[in-house]
Amino acid sequence: MTCFMFNQWKLYENGNLPPAESKGLEQHAEQCPQCQRKLQEWVDRMLEEEFSSYPEVPVPDTFTDEVMSKLFEAVPARTARKRSSRTRRQRGWDIMKKTGLVVAGLTALVVTGTVVSPTFANYVNSLFQIEKDAGMKNAVNKGFAQKLNQKVTDQGITFEAKExxxxxxxxxxxxxxxxxxxxxxxxxxxxxxSQLIDPTGKGLTAENGGLVMARHGDYFIAKLALNDIFESSDTTPDQLVLKLEQTEIAGKEGKWELEFPIDMKKAKEATKTADFQQATYESAKxxxxxxxxxxxxxxxxxxxMETKYTTAAEEERNQQVEYYKKNQEQGKTIGMKPDYLLDFLIRDEIAYEIxxxxxxxxxxxxxKSLDEGIRNEKNVLKVSGTxxxxxxxxxxxxxxxxxxQGEQKLTFQLxxxxxxxxxxxxMELNLTELVKQKETVKDEVGNTFTFSSFALEPAHGEEKKAQAVITVEGTLAKDVVSTEFWFVKDEDGKVYHSYLRNSESTRDKDGRIHVKGKLEVPxxxxxxxxxxxxxxEYTVEHRNVNWEVPIEIK
Known part of the structure; x- marks a missing residue:
């Protein structure tokens, strides 16, 4: 779609644009970074004009979070009125709600008519405001972003840091x-x-994950999760240097290196911590x-958190591995090598709510390994690193x-x-019959699987091998939530490592898990x-857990 012209923005601002065109402009601005930047410039100019007439009023730290949750209720629906500065602000808020530019400063202006957020202008002009990560946007809104004006050029290629x-x-x-x-x-x-450098000059390189790069609107974004380097905020130095570098870009060798001093003190001071003494739970297993x-x-x-197993639980696991190893030596097992089994038995997985x-x-x-249909998650951030x-x-x-955010009392519930x-x-399958009709098998665990639709797929490209595909539907035994590490053996004794792909799990009213997927045999x-x-391996869930820990954010 062609971007709207300046005169259309002025008509919209003054309430003179026909309703159909107003709606089209708003829909366009939801997807257009150029128009969003124009909107930001307009709102920033409007605020400079109008904020100068309001006194600055001190407010508590929690004010921003409290009023943001009430924004849509606080802003009245647009109605016919005289063309005034109030109408201009209202139109700005209408479209800002649609483009994700709702921020605390505007909220406070709507509710109180006073200037309360010194970080607001920086937020509106920040490139981070299009970020989908709500946590990162919150940090920027609270003043944890700064403009950069650094660039380096080599071999005709420029690396420029923006923010x-x-x-x-x-x-x-x-x-x-x-x-x-x-x-x-x-x-x-x-x-x-990427590399972080501490005050002694020591380089701190992420062992896992490291820098994650992605497109970000008209630019790119590089993210570094600090839990890959520091276990907590109190072990993080107050001062760091972030170095970003590359020696080859677009097939050209050169040197592109930028360094940014990082003041962690402000971020550490804004981080609240709840410590626990003897908050320990031991399961029956x-x-x-x-x-x-x-x-x-x-x-x-x-x-x-920290988890471990009791000595008795460790001994029981070792006994399971030895039993499995003996079966394999006797030719009763077609699956995994025993050396790997101990790792798979260390589940260390829990479910909890706050x-x-x-x-x-x-x-x-x-x-994490549960299918999305039965995994109970909320507000989880997918960050890289350890x-x-x-x-x-x-x-x-x-x-x-x-x-x-905010001072409040919470509860951790396991x-x-x-x-x-x-x-x-x-589970024995006769493929001659399987291509004609489904075959249902109930295994020793109590899981029931129905196999159907055997097909061979030829190799595609150099990396993908030929494979067989079998459609699988199953009802798992009581309290079983998943089965993993599948294997297939043919009549000649050849064993194939297999994968249950594209699996979908649902839970019925009795709590039983139903799964559908494709068993691929590369x-x-x-x-x-x-x-x-x-x-x-299969996984059992234990729901007879009753453990709570109070949390207080001060």
């Missing part, structure tokens, strides 16, 4: 990359290396979980959610504990007469 966001949990840079003709170099032709700390920053909420004083769930975590690491017999883990168990069902180039299907 920086610093929070105690993550850092993000909006940047551009273009050649001498101004042509942008897309993200598949450049890759940035020997999983010991200790809630260590929850951090509340402007951009995110991070839950930190609720407020009204009983509303503000955050929820569930086992989410857990082993230390001795303990596993440290971090779960990250969107920001939970809802489920998941247990991994070994299995080796032998490397199978011909149709055997018979197949033996098995899986190595």
């Amino acid at each position: 920086l966001m610093v929070d105690s949990m993550r850092i993000a840079v909006i940047y551009d990359m273009y050649d001498q003709n101004g042509k942008q170099i897309d993200i598949d032709e450049h890759f940035l290396d 020997g999983l010991v979980m200790e809630l260590k700390k929850i951090e509340f920053s402007p951009s995110a909420t991070r839950v930190m 609720t407020n004083e009204q009983g509303e769930v503000v955050a929820a975590w569930d086992m 989410t857990g690491k082993a230390e001795g017999d303990k596993m440290k883990s971090w779960q990250t959610f969107g920001p939970i 809802k489920k504990i998941y247990e991994g168990k070994l299995a080796d069902p032998q 490397g199978m180039e011909r149709q055997p007469k018979k197949l033996t299907v098995s899986y190595a």
Whole structure:
């Protein structure tokens, strides 16, 4: 769609644009960064004119969060009125609601008629305001972003840093990359290396995840999750330097390097922490979980905990592995090598909720490997980097959610504990009959699977092998939520590692899980007469959990 001309914006601003054209302009502005920037310039100019006549009034820290939640109720519907500055503001708010530019400063102006947010003008003009990550937008709105004016050029290619966001949990840079003709170099032709440097000059490189880059409107964004380097905000130095560099871009060798001083002190001061003493739970199956700390920053909420197994639980796991190994030696097992099994038995997975004083769930975590249809998650932030690491017999883990702001009382509620168990069902399929009609098998665990629609798919390209595909539908046994690590053996004894792809799970009123998917068998180039299907592990959920920990954000 062609962008609207300046005179149309003026007509819209003054209430003279016909309703149909007004609606078209608003719909267009939802998708058009150029018109959104024009809108920002208009609103910024309007605020400069009108804010000068209002006194500055101090407000509590929680004011912004409280009034933002009431914005749409506070702003009345647009009605016919005289052309006044109030009409201009109203039209600005109408379209800003549609384009995601609703911010605390405007809210306060609507409700109180006073200037209350010194960060508002910076937010409206920030490139971060189109970011879909609500936590990052919240951090920018609270003043944790700054403009950059740094660039480096080599081999006719310019790397230009536009804006920086610093929070105690993550850092993000909006940047551009273009050649001498101004042509942008897309993200598949450049890759940035990152390094944080502490006050002693030591380089701190992320072990996992590292820098994540993506397109961001007209530019690019590079995000660095700090939990990959620092376990918590109190272990983060007050001063850091972020270095972004590259030695080859678009096939040209050179040196592109920019450094940004990072003041973490402000971000650390804005991060509130809830520490726990002896917040420990031990399950009947020997999983010991200790809630260590929850951090509340402007951009995110991070839950930190430690888990381990009791000595008795460790011994039981070892016995399972030995039993599986013996079966494999006797030719009874077609699945996984025993050396890998212990890792699969360490499930360390739980489900929990964080609720407020009204009983509303503000955050929820569930086992990551569950299908979306049965996974109970809320407000989870998908951040890169380390989410857990082993230390001795303990596993440290971090779960990250969107920001939970303001002084309030919360409750951590443990809802489920998941247990991994070994299995080796032998489900025999006659493929000659399977292509004619479905075959239903109930395995030793109590799961019932229906197999149908066997087909061979030829190889496509150099990487994709030929494979067989079998349609699978199943009803899992009571309390079983998933089956993993599938294997198929043909009549000649050849074993194929298989994958249950595109699986969809639902839960019925009795709590039983129903699953649908495609069992893919890579490397199978011909149709055997018979197949033996098995899986190595299944997961059981334990819901008889009753453990709560009070949390207070001060």
